[in-house]
Amino acid sequence: MSQAYLPSCCTPLSDHWPLPQTLSGVQLISTRFDPERLDADDFSRCGIAPVRGVAKRQSEYLAGRLCAREALRRLTGEGLVPAVREDRAPQWPAGLVGSISHGNGWAGALVARGEAWRGLGLDIEQVLSSVRAERLAAEILTPGELQQLQALPAEQRAWRVSLTFSLKESLFKALYPLVLRRFYFHDAELLGSQDDGRARLCLLIDLGADWPAGSELQGQFAECDGQLLSLVSIPA
Missing domain, CATH: 3.90.470.20 (4'-phosphopantetheinyl transferase domain)
Incomplete structure (x- = not known):
């Protein structure tokens, strides 16, 4: 069948880049x-x-x-x-x-x-409600991340939990094909996120010789169609 066929359930395909940093060749x-x-x-x-x-x-x-x-x-x-x-x-x-x-x-x-790129991980999430974020926070966040959460008002806490969840999902998608080992939310930590949409993550466990504990990875995020879009990219 024709690859040009677009089903009525989908809008026309778009090459718009909604994230703050463009990546060469992606x-x-x-x-x-x-x-x-x-x-x-x-x-x-x-x-x-x-x-x-x-x-x-x-x-x-x-x-x-x-x-x-x-x-x-x-x-x-x-x-x-x-x-x-x-x-x-x-x-x-x-x-x-x-x-x-x-x-x-x-x-x-x-x-x-x-x-050009060893790994790419893309994730989109709905921002969690405050009630759901409070319920899930301990499953998603490390003790250090939870401590940073305490000073924030409820709505900002929910946004931070949602962002951390999405970035860790992106991290898993980017790294898993390289290490072929499952790892979990508490095995990485969000070191920081900037207002310009940049983020840094750190591994807390060893995932092989190329990825020891302490390895830092770069991420980015943006709001996309009312949802939170994140990307972790690993250069070659």
Whole structure:
């Protein structure tokens, strides 16, 4: 089927870069999607293998893969659809790195060549309500991060918990393909975030010879369609 086909559940694909720092050689494609407009034939018309699940799961998967295929097409000239690995992560073509994220009607994918970037992790999240943030804070934040939270008013605490959650999700997506070891929220710490959207994270555990405890990684974040978008990028 034609790769140019756009299902009615998705808005036209966009190459707008919503984050504060552009990254050389990184291609980001995004779309908005509406599960209620998903058609039973959309997967076959798009030439993408279907997934099981409710309409929300199907539409976010389809939207994410459409973005990934277009990002790959713009980067390499060949519009491939990333397969799904056994660990459920996207399988990018040899020599390329990338990441897909979706949430609350937005989906995006970014890709780059491996000689320029070792790892990329993209994540989008709804900002947590104050009640939910207070309930989840101890699961997401280290003792040091929790201590920094105490002086903030409730709304700012919820935003900080949401940001930390998203950045750590992005960190996992960027690092896991390199280390092939699962690690968790308390295994990394957000060292700081700036008003200009820059952030720094630090590993608290060893993840192999290249990634000992104390390793610092760079992140960035922005508001995107009313949600919190974050990216962790690891240069080659």
